[in-house]
Amino acid sequence: MASFNHCLASLARLSLTAPARPTVTSTIPKFLLPTASPSVRHAYSSGGAGMRKRPKKRRQYKYFKTHDLSQMEQFSLCDAMRYIRAFEVGRPPASVKYEVAVKLKASKGGPVVRNRIRLPFPVKTDTRIGVICPEDSPMFSEAQQLGAVAVGEESLFESIRQGNIPFNKLICHVDSQEALKKANLGRILGPKGLMPNQKTKTITKNLKATMQDLIGADDYRERDGVVRIAVGQLGFTPQMLSDNIKAVMAQLKEDMQKIDENHVKTLDEVVLSSTRAPGFSLDGTFFPTDENLKPEDLQSVM
């Protein structure tokens, strides 16, 4: 009974209040009047009562995606070189590089392959080394003798801050490690990949060995499951390129074995490319398929 009374009361209140509101009196048809809520719907607004869209949960993949390569057309080294030399004809040979991209079957996250290699036939010949070491030590003159383009501690930091960076490799002696930390140069050197670091073996006790190691050597690292490295200049003969690629693959194999058992990495694909040519998936063989072509034909002047 009580609820019925409640109901009545509320009804009475409604009938009392309703006429109190002024009614809209106009000649404009109702459908043209702007509605209270805009009829344009946004992706994020609710479509209706209880129909709220949640952001779709995306599947997280543990491994970098690899594809079935059985349908991939693969090339012997000489065939790939023949095509690449045709695409690069007439270009200055020193400016064109052969490069390989080695795709690994690898998990996302975890340790990555990262090392330095000295190729049998070096690709880069313009290594300019900067050395950070105490200025009044015998190491200072030693570094200069070994051909460093910039040596020093505070003076070198100052010139780096001013944007004067004449080197493309920077190493640091252990004795200057603290000074380097205080100098706060990470913001300048970090993006250029020049910051000395224990991991890249650029903080060292033996300057001589490190510098000799750096000259003609090339760094590589795995990014998104792929290791990319330049392996030759356009003027290289097939044999030289083959030696370089073999050296890279042998060292990569060692690197992959060193990584712990939880992150097993295996080889997926090796692609040879160059500055202007498309990528050629290599099948691991050397000799050309065309019997009229000899490897010696691929070493003429470009």
Add this chain to the structure above:
Amino acid sequence: MVNVLRRLNKLTAVIPQLVRLRNGPGAAMLPQDVTRIHMEFAHRINQGHMGPRVFFREALPRLKYWNPAVPMVVNRSYDQSGPATLTLYFREPGATLPSDLPQPSSSTQGLAKAPAPAEGERALTIDMKNRRSEAILKEFMEKSGAVSVKMSPEDEAIMREVEERERIGAIDRERIRKLNEAAKREKQMIAQAHSEAAAIKAAL
């Protein structure tokens, strides 16, 4: 480097690119007595350097593919008023040439001038200035005695498939373009109606 999925598809990216390299203008076998080729022209196209550049981009890669052992050196300079020449070097009948002829490699700074013919070699020059690439190629074929390579049936089949794919793609593109345009038009009309309604409301 091209994405792996595009490389996996035989009708996109790499394979048609290679078929086009194997065939087309300039796909020709040079006779045995052609020892080397030298080209000289300027970087930009004005003052008659358009034809040589097109020849360099279109025909020379194909020639290099079919004649991998023949050195083909290109010397480009920034001097537009300079010459545009193609030099063909022939071995004299019966002569044997040393395997390491003095030969500059290609340059973009005008440093690789055409070398004088060695002993037992003769040179033949084609003037390329102010000429179209087709005319240059025609003269090149006549003077060098090169033989055009016929397209292989496999390559023909691939190109037919590529063209078919392109034909179907064009139909699809047209269909999608119409759909997109209709959607855009509708959106525009709604926006216009809204703005008119707002104007009427403001006028009240």
